[in-house]
Amino acid sequence: MWDTLIIQPMTNLLLWIYDSLGHGPHMFGLAIILFTILVRLVTWPLNASQVKGAQAMQELQNDKEWQEIQKKYAKDKEKLAQEQMRIYKERGINPFASCLPTLIQFPVIIGLYQSITRALSATPFDMLKLARTMYPFQVVENIIPLNSKFLWMDLGRPESIQVLGFALPTLAIIVALTTYVQSKLTMPATSNPNDQSAQMAGMMSIYMPLLLGWFALNFASGISVYFITSNVLGIVQYAATGRANWSSLIPGSNKKTSSKK
């Protein structure tokens, strides 16, 4: 089921893009980037709702009623949570809207990882699986084996650059940084240290970069190309709304920013 619904279409699409690009050096990396753009386009409504949800949360921080309940129930967390939920419900705000799209990305990430490793076929058994994955109309004899080189990377292996004798995992660092930037930009600013949804978003902005950075460190660099492209597109999409909270990128500045508003 997973293979038929996720891996097979993804692998076929990736190879179709690769073939269309002329299947030369660096083209598989470019295919992953184009594939990521396509995924972002398909999930545009989801990302748009993430942006909308984050904006609504930010606007809520300056709302009088919201600020009043923060003060009024500052010492009664249970009541505060009830009141917050009431306001969320009344105004049609989903406090988790800014987190869910990130989590929903996971099946795509897992599927893409498997598609990349299958497409690159490191062993005869992988190659045989690839042969079975291809749709009948795809003629892959001409493009197999795929050229896994992209810039300085081998997309089938974890990436690092030798700097003064040390293996510097540049992609893993860029993945962690861009994930941090994206999650911080979309994170709702809050004036209340007890706001649980903001706390959760704050934790996501720390754990997600670490988690994705760790994936980038240990797995095929093709997946890092996906992470970085996806993050950059997410940042651009959010910045295009004109609501990006750039100052929130500085750790600890989130509360100050919201209080200025």
Place this chain on the structure above:
Amino acid sequence: MNTKRLILISLLVLLGTLFLSACSGGQVSNNWHGLAADAERAYLSSGAFVYAIDVKTGKQVWQYPAEADSKLMFYATPILTADGQLLIGSAGTHHPFTSLDPATGKEKWAESFTKNKGAWLSTPLVFNDTIYAPNTDGFLYMMDMNGKESADPIELGGALWSAPTTDGSLLYVTSLDHHVHIIDPANSAVNKSINLGGAAPSSPVIAKGGVYVGSFASTIEFVTSAGESKTIATADNWIWGSPVLDGDTLYYADLKGNIISLDVASGKQNWNATQKDDAVIASLLLHGDQIYAATEAGNFIAFDREGKLVWEKNVGGSLYTTPVVSGEHILVAPYQAEFALAAYDKDGKQAWTFTPEK
């Protein structure tokens, strides 16, 4: 730690675990077994270990390494040399090329060869006291019989999955880059590289004046030693295993399940024993008066030279590894089966099976 933080961390750990389980096999991919044998022992490379098995009893003689090392994986077919070495390279995250004592499994070389950047998936060729070892990094490495580099490696391009073959003067090396490369071992020069139209995962077979080679272009090409090529047969699907030549008859198979006998002189098929809904990845084996085919559906089949079915056994699992002969037995190594190795006599009677100890 509050509840939401706990939920969030649990969720991330769960997702991480899901990702890792989905990706298991990614860094060190799985592959089918490699199999070689002499008159006394079978040598099976099977993931973390290389096993030596007594061919008379089916009992394990030794395993290498003694303890599993997560960085080492063995899938290539080991090769026995005339001077008593068993050569095998690793396809794990570390790629040493090692010489073992076939009798004991002890390392013969103090330092394994590690200049290569890629995995060892192919069997090396020993020719004129030189080890020619193709690597997935696209280089053909040359070592003396003590594992010391004897010449600069030859860059061929594309992953090299198959053993080189020699006609006694030239080497023929196939590559996934769609080419068969003709190399003069006297000066380590590539004389010619001939495009086959598709990746070539298996070795060419030596013929008079050249080689026959199959590829994913679903053709059998005859490539002369001068580098000229001619398509002599087409298939319904990829040709994975090496063809087998016997006089003027060439036997080959494809992923569509066709097992074909071809008269190379006339270019006409003698017979085609199609295995419906099955595929043949392993090379065919010609032994005595029978042709043996191992299929993906786990069937081990014997034909006579006229293409008549002699017997058929379902071994279980998938048969991707080329069967080998040892004494009275024909050995097959099923993949993802209850056992890793089985011995049959020429009448199809199973003599023993071998399952690695856990």
